[in-house]
Amino acid sequence: MEFYFLNSNEQPPESSTHKHEHELHRVDCPFFPDESEKFGPYKTSQEALLAARIWTSMKGYDWFVDGCAECCPEIDSDKQ
Numbered sequence: 001m002e003f004y005f006l007n008s009n010e011q012p013p014e015s016s017t018h019k020h021e022h023e024l025h026r027v028d029c030p031f032f033p034d035e036s037e038k039f040g041p042y043k044t045s046q047e048a049l050l051a052a053r054i055w056t057s058m059k060g061y062d063w064f065v066d067g068c069a070e071c072c073p074e075i076d077s078d079k080q
C-alpha cells in the first residue's frame with residue numbers, strides 16, 4: 001500500500017499533452033511536488049489515479065490528472 005500525491009500546480013504547457021494537466025506522484029519521486037493533495041493508501045497507481053480523478057471532479061476542477069513519467073509510468077498517458 002502506498003500514498004500518492006497529486007501536484008496542486010499544473011504542468012507547464014511545453015511538458016504536457018493535455019490542458020490543465022496535474023500529475024500524480026509517489027512519495028519517493030525525484031520530482032515530488034512542493035504543494036500537493038495526498039491520496040491513499042492504495043494498492044495500485046490505477047486506484048490512486050481513479051480516486052484523484054473523482055476528487056478533482058467533485059471539487060469542480062477542470063484538471064486532467066495524469067501519472068508522472070518518472071514514478072508512475074504505468075499510468076502516464078503522455079507516453080502513449
Ligand SMILES: [Zn+2]
Nearest residue numbers: 025029068071
Ligand atoms: Zn513522480
